[in-house]
Each structure stands twice: as C-alpha cells, then as structure tokens.
Amino acid sequence: MIALDGVVKQYQGQNGPFSALDNISVHIKESEKFGIIGESGSGKSTLLRMINALETPDNGTVTVDGEDVVNLSPKQLRQYRKKIGMIFQQFNLLNNKTVLENVTLPLKLHKFESALDVDEVLSFVGLSDKKNSYPGQLSGGQKQRVGIARALITNPKILLCDEPTSALDEKTTDEIVGVLRRAHEVYGMTIVVVTHELNVIKHLCDRTLVLEAGNIIDTIDIKPSSHVISEASYYERVVEVLKK
Numbered sequence: 608m609i610a611l612d613g614v615v616k617q618y619q620g621q622n623g624p625f626s627a628l629d630n631i632s633v634h635i636k637e638s639e640k641f642g643i644i645g646e647s648g649s650g651k652s653t654l655l656r657m658i659n660a661l662e663t664p665d666n667g668t669v670t671v672d673g674e675d676v677v678n679l680s681p682k683q684l685r686q687y688r689k690k691i692g693m694i695f696q697q698f699n700l701l702n703n704k705t706v707l708e709n710v711t712l713p714l715k716l717h718k719f720e721s722a723l724d725v726d727e728v729l730s731f732v733g734l735s736d737k738k739n740s741y742p743g744q745l746s747g748g749q750k751q752r753v754g755i756a757r758a759l760i761t762n763p764k765i766l767l768c769d770e771p772t773s774a775l776d777e778k779t780t781d782e783i784v785g786v787l788r789r790a791h792e793v794y795g796m797t798i799v800v801v802t803h804e805l806n807v808i809k810h811l812c813d814r815t816l817v818l819e820a821g822n823i824i825d826t827i828d829i830k831p832s833s834h835v836i837s838e839a840s841y842y843e844r845v846v847e848v849l850k851k
C-alpha cells in the first residue's frame with residue numbers, strides 16, 4: 608500500500624545540510640497497523656509527511672496505492688489526499704464549531720464518494736450525545752474521538768496518526784488505542800502511527816520501524832499477544848508504578 612524506496616530528505620542545519628531521512632526504504636502492507644518510533648528529531652514526522660505528500664524527497668520514490676505521489680499535479684494531489692485521514696496530537700479542532708460541524712467539515716470541503724454517515728461515525732466513537740457540544744466543553748480524550756470521527760467520516764484507505772495520544776493520560780491513551788483498533792477491525796484501513804510512546808505501538812501495531820538520526824535501525828514485529836490492554840484502574844496503575 609505504501610512504498611518508500613531510497614528516500615533522502617535533506618534540510619539546512621546550523622552546520623550545513625544534513626539528512627533528516629537518509630536513504631530510507633520501507634514497505635507497508637494494505638491493512639497493516641504500522642508504527643514509526645524514534646527519539647525526537649529522528650525523522651518520524653518527516654517520514655509521515657512524505658506519505659501525505661507534504662514533503663517531496665530529494666532522492667528516491669514514494670508510491671502509495673500504486674501511485675507515484677512525488678510528481679502529482681495540484682489537482683491530482685487533492686484527489687490523492689482524499690484517500691488519507693489524519694489525526695493529530697493537538698486534535699486540530701475548530702473551537703467555534705460544534706462536534707457535528709467539526710466531524711462533517713471534510714465533507715463540506717470536498718466531495719467523497721464513499722463517505723460514512725455522521726451519526727454512524729459519532730456513535731462509533733461514542734460521542735452521539737455530544738454532537739452539539741463545542742470542543743471547549745470536551746475532555747482531551749473526547750476531543751481526540753472527534754478527531755478520529757472527522758478522519759473516519761471520509762472512509763480513508765489510509766489513516767495517518769501523528770502522536771495521537773501524546774496529549775492524553777495513560778487511561779485515556781488506552782481508550783483511544785481501543786477506538787483505533789476497533790476502527791481498523793470495522794473499516795480495515797492501513798494505519799501508520801508516529802509516536803514516542805512504546806505502549807501505543809505495543810498495543811496497536813503489527814510492526815514498527817525504529818528510526819535514529821534519519822536511519823532505520825530496526826523493524827520489529829509485534830507479538831499479537833501484546834495487543835491486550837490492561838484493564839487496571841488509575842489507582843491500580845499508581846500502585847503498580849509508585850509502590851511496587
């Protein structure tokens with residue numbers, strides 16, 4: 608579904624140009640749940656931006672769903688991005704719009720052939736009773752559910768997640784991982800997750816790349832048995848971490 612081959616991206620640093628991605632090749636299968644982990648500055652976001660064609664490589668190819676995405680015209684680019692849903696660390700909701708308006712915004716901006724029904728999507732993320740609320744009235748976890756609903760409503764082939772749980776506490780993180788897993792079960796899209804949270808990768812992904820200074824240092828298959836999420840309460844976690 609997603610193939611990067613020999614991708615190089617250089618930026619101008621303080622001491623001259625450096626490679627944010629240094630000859631990266633990675634192939635992500637259709638319907639795979641794929642992680643990208645690495646320390647700050649290792650190139651995770653740059654790699655994600657290659658997939659939605661927000662960055663162009665200095666060298667190498669990026670092919671998504673059989674399409675070379677490096678040399679698209681503006682019109683082809685708009686068409687291409689309709690295959691992709693995105694969720695963000697800071698949710699990127701419009702605060703002066705209701706939940707319902709935020710979720711349906713993509714449909715107002717573009718025509719989607721296989722868009723889902725808004726009530727179905729809101730029910731899926733567990734926010735049917737919040738559709739007339741504003742983001743300011745929601746918790747972080749609820750805001751991310753809105754972000755997920757807004758991505759799902761277009762029925763994307765690929766869901767790109769950029770630090771989706773980094774603004775959330777542990778329990779809410781587990782809930783959001785659960786929503787993403789169910790979304791994958793029901794809609795079957797390919798999911799790519801950038802995160803520095805190892806537990807998110809462990810509980811969500813089939814495979815992960817480990818980046819260091821623009822290089823792939825490992826690709827790890829995650830055991831399916833790791834996908835079980837702890838049911839411990841907040842207090843039980845406190846005890847586990849602080850008292851044992």
Ligand SMILES: Nc1ncnc2c1ncn2[C@@H]1O[C@H](COP(=O)(O)OP(=O)(O)OP(=O)(O)O)[C@@H](O)[C@H]1O
Binds near residue numbers: 646647650654
């Ligand atoms: N537009 C840009 N211009 C110059 N340098 C950039 C640009 N974008 C990213 N970089 C640099 O490229 C390197 C990789 O950045 P990137 O954002 O991909 O890392 P990351 O792994 O996502 O980091 P983080 O976890 O902190 O978000 C960093 O050294 C960053 O400073």
